[in-house]
Amino acid sequence: MKAPPFAYARAGSLAEAFDLIERPGARILAGGQSLIPSLNMRLATPQLLVDITRLNELAAIEPRQGGLQVGALVTHSQILLSEEIRKRVELLAQAAAQVAHPAIRNRGTLGGSLALADPAAEYPAVALALNATLILKHRRGERRVSAGHFFKGLFETDLRAGEILAAAEFPQVERSVFVELARRQGDYAIVGLAGVADASGRRIAFFGVAATPVLAEKTSRAATLEAALEALPQDLHPAGDLYHSSATKLHLAKVLLQRAWTRLSKPR
DSSP: OOOOOOEEEEOSSHHHHHHHHTSTTEEEESSOTTHHHHHHTTSOOOSEEEEOTTOGGGSOEEEETTEEEEETTOBHHHHHHOHHHHHHOHHHHHHHTTSSOHHHHTTOBHHHHHHHTOTTOHHHHHHHHHTOEEEEEETTEEEEEEHHHHEEETTEESOOTTOEEEEEEEEOOSEEEEEEEOSSTTSOOSEEEEEEEETTEEEEEEESSSSSOEEOHHHHHOSSHHHHHHHHHHHOOOOOOSSOOHHHHHHHHHHHHHHHHHHHSOOO
């Protein structure tokens, strides 16, 4: 299929972008790796595509006290190659390695993935596990929202009209692990896990099991792997799909938890 007709405008500044996205039927275009296919399948019918790829202020990777700020236009490949990210937010780099294929990683962006909020995508679970702060800019300033409050439902976020997801701030943690199960490398995950641990405890998030990433709170607080496995069914109630039942997804989540637990435990 071909995309429906639409107008196109490239923003030269954030101020211009704010003007453009207030027009009726406007949609933001960044990497376009999800939006363009949805246009071709007629799942999206915007009247105007607002290209923000030239806004360099949204493409920076900057150290912050206790962590790192990553701009929304930083691509998956840039995340993978960034020494700063590997040093300060290793979980993000671990996740980027699992995103699709090189051609997609070269174009797709952090902000695009977070704003789309695909339930099978890697970055929303990373943001939830790290309790990242998302920076949403508008013409009057900015709004800061924690990842736990940003993801609202299936492809639904707290992003409001007139706002642009500009960056995400990730804290530095002591230990992290990212694992997922997919039919083939680069396919969407059947089930995935993003976990972190430090002196304050563990935070384990699952994706591919619900309309949004799920923070497994009881599982994260468990003292032993056995207790965590017992608690997991209280945290997760996976929705089945065309290929995998709810019971299968829960079983796979337990498999991932077993693989991840040792790396999240305190070193002896």
